[in-house]
Amino acid sequence: MSSIRDGAVQPITLASTGGIDRRAGYRMDEAWLAAAWSHPSTRVFVVSDGQALVEDTPDGRTELVMMPSFDAPLTEAHRYFLGVDQEGVRYFALQKDSLPGRMGDAARPSGLRGAAGLLSDRDAELLVHAVALENWQRMHRFCSRCGERSVIAAAGHIRRCPACGAEHYPRTDPAVIMLVTDDRDRALLGRQVHWPKGRFSTLAGFVEPGESIEQTVIRETAEEVGIRVGGVRYVASQPWPFPSSLMLGFMARAETTDVRADGDEIEQARWFSREDLRAAIESGEVLSPSGISIAARLVEMWYGGPLPRSPRP
Numbered sequence: 001m002s003s004i005r006d007g008a009v010q011p012i013t014l015a016s017t018g019g020i021d022r023r024a025g026y027r028m029d030e031a032w033l034a035a036a037w038s039h040p041s042t043r044v045f046v047v048s049d050g051q052a053l054v055e056d057t058p059d060g061r062t063e064l065v066m067m068p069s070f071d072a073p074l075t076e077a078h079r080y081f082l083g084v085d086q087e088g089v090r091y092f093a094l095q096k097d098s099l100p101g102r103m104g105d106a107a108r109p110s111g112l113r114g115a116a117g118l119l120s121d122r123d124a125e126l127l128v129h130a131v132a133l134e135n136w137q138r139m140h141r142f143c144s145r146c147g148e149r150s151v152i153a154a155a156g157h158i159r160r161c162p163a164c165g166a167e168h169y170p171r172t173d174p175a176v177i178m179l180v181t182d183d184r185d186r187a188l189l190g191r192q193v194h195w196p197k198g199r200f201s202t203l204a205g206f207v208e209p210g211e212s213i214e215q216t217v218i219r220e221t222a223e224e225v226g227i228r229v230g231g232v233r234y235v236a237s238q239p240w241p242f243p244s245s246l247m248l249g250f251m252a253r254a255e256t257t258d259v260r261a262d263g264d265e266i267e268q269a270r271w272f273s274r275e276d277l278r279a280a281i282e283s284g285e286v287l288s289p290s291g292i293s294i295a296a297r298l299v300e301m302w303y304g305g306p307l308p309r310s311p312r313p
């Protein structure tokens with residue numbers, strides 16, 4: 001993805017392809033999965049409570065800690081098949097109650113938020129897939145039709161109910177995230193009530209049943225800040241498994257400019273020109289929108305390149 005003004009905007013973390021072919025057609029093929037598991041080139045990592053082990057390499061990269069399958073701690077683990085890379089290496093994640101203890105001094109546990117911006121595209125793609133599956137598995141252990149405990153099937157991608165036969169699929173909750181601009185090309189940024197002082201970012205909200213994503217952008221903007229928007233334009237998406245969202249990024253044009261923060265979700269919202277935002281960040285009044293979220297990329301697209309960094313406190 002590139003900027004609407006120049007090419008200096010960073011790619012969207014977690015949304016670039018790491019070259020993994022998920023091979024969904026093999027998830028039910030037990031013979032194929034067994035052969036894939038036992039192949040000497042196969043690589044495995046453990047995921048537990050949203051975390052995996054990562055380590056820094058001598059040349060300054062950060063990698064997922066992976067092991068061959070014959071070293072993998074299979075006891076009391078659930079096995080997820082994640083896919084195959086361009087060299088033919090098969091990848092599995094093991095869901096366990098805890099991370100392995102003895103993996104070398106350099107290994108440290110990390111969640112996706114901490115690791116995503118550091119890992120290669122391949123490792124980030126593998127970790128986001130595994131964490132999203134694990135979040136869903138952990139929170140959907142019982143059949144939503146009859147209440148019986150369900151069991152994992154399809155190499156981690158289905159839960160099946162032994163009592164009523166229902167099949168349950170991983171759930172993804174769509175959420176919209178939007179940068180609203182006005183006729184003077186100012187951007188509207190808001191502060192959520194629980195955010196640290198100085199943090200301003202884009203508006204966001206969950207899609208409700210029976211709603212299109214464009215309707216969600218219009219409704220959430222009206223609810224949160226009292227602004228009517230049109231010209232809703234989809235930009236890009238980002239998996240956001242905290243615990244199970246898909247962030248759908250939009251630009252929208254304000255048709256009104258009188259801001260009324262709802263005080264419930266949004267405590268304050270303000271129009272910023274590029275000059276206003278630069279000055280507010282450089283003075284320390286506003287924290288530079290950063291991190292792995294697509295929100296920072298939407299703001300950069302409007303700003304026209306990387307944002308200034310906040311001064312050190």
Ligand SMILES: [Zn+2]
Pocket residue numbers: 143144145146147148161162163164165166
């Ligand atoms: Zn059932």
